[in-house]
Amino acid sequence: MPSILRVLIGDDHRIVREGLKQVLGDLANGEPEIVVVAEAQTGPEVLARVAEHQGPLGLDVVLLDIALPERDGLEVLRALREKWPSLPVLMISTYPERQYAVRCIRLGAAGYLNKSADADQMVAAVRKAAGGGMYLTPSTAEALASVVGRGGPATESLSHREHQVFRLLTMGHTVSEIGAALSLAPNTVSTYRARILEKTGTKNDVELALYAEREGLRR
CATH class of the missing domain: 3.40.50.2300 (Response regulator)
Structure with missing residues (x-):
């Protein structure tokens, strides 16, 4: 050193x-x-x-x-x-x-x-x-x-970009706002959102926010 x-x-x-x-x-x-x-x-x-x-x-x-x-x-x-x-x-x-x-x-x-x-x-x-x-x-x-020990939360299976979208979704940002923040087309953000919902077993943004709260993943 x-x-x-x-x-x-x-x-x-x-x-x-x-x-x-x-x-x-x-x-x-x-x-x-x-x-x-x-x-x-x-x-x-x-x-x-x-x-x-x-x-x-x-x-x-x-x-x-x-x-x-x-x-x-x-x-x-x-x-x-x-x-x-x-x-x-x-x-x-x-x-x-x-x-x-x-x-x-x-x-x-x-x-x-x-x-x-x-x-x-x-x-x-x-x-x-x-x-x-x-x-x-x-x-x-x-x-x-x-x-x-137990595989961790489902968010560990998210890709880096999916995790970025996940974080912004749980902060209450819209698809359009996320697209602007990450320089992505809204339909691309929607695709990431669909994958995130599937991987976390949630049906909508409200359930996703509750999931993040339950897992201690919200700021």
């Missing part, structure tokens, strides 16, 4: 980025030192900043929010894993572990942290990821064990 850990933070809220920089700088006492060398506010900006730093040649860890504008964190994670598979990516979010942790780990994330995690956890997670390990909180480990 290098003596100085170089981190990129991808989050659209400045106050979050500033808070993370302070946390990582204040608590990185001794070795290794943690330095935030780049920041990004949108999905495309994350990819651009990583490219500027030549992936793992200039960065040791990417801290990546799920709810990024223009291109969400899960899409960015997939792109990073395809182009720079050796670059560790830690996902951070306000969503509970039950909702996204397993999906992130399956997509290749080096860990998943809720933004409410304490400072020691943040530093430990960055160090663990930079060393090639995977940082799992007790809640994330429990979510993974649940998936292995």
Whole structure:
């Protein structure tokens, strides 16, 4: 592990980025030192900043929010894993572990942290990821064990695009609104919606929202 850990933070809220920089700088006492060398506010900006730093040649860890504008964190994670598979990516979010942790780990994330995690956890997670390990909180480990033990919620069988549509449907967005947000034709969104209803065993948007609430999958 290098003596100085170089981190990129991808989050659209400045106050979050500033808070993370302070946390990582204040608590990185001794070795290794943690330095935030780049920041990004949108999905495309994350990819651009990583490219500027030549992936793992200039960065040791990417801290990546799920709810990024223009291109969400899960899409960015997939792109990073395809182009720079050796670059560790830690996902951070306000969503509970039950909702996204397993999906992130399956997509290749080096860990998943809720933004409410304490400072020691943040530093430990960055160090663990930079060393090639995977940082799992007790809640994330429990979510993974649940998936292995009983197959997890039906949403685990959704494709990435289906999961995007699922999330927006349960937030109350219409087919047209989802199409505009994801740059998809309304009939394509309707096709995804039909698949989601079939996989979750629900009949309409109301039942889907109740399913999401019951499974703890709503924000």
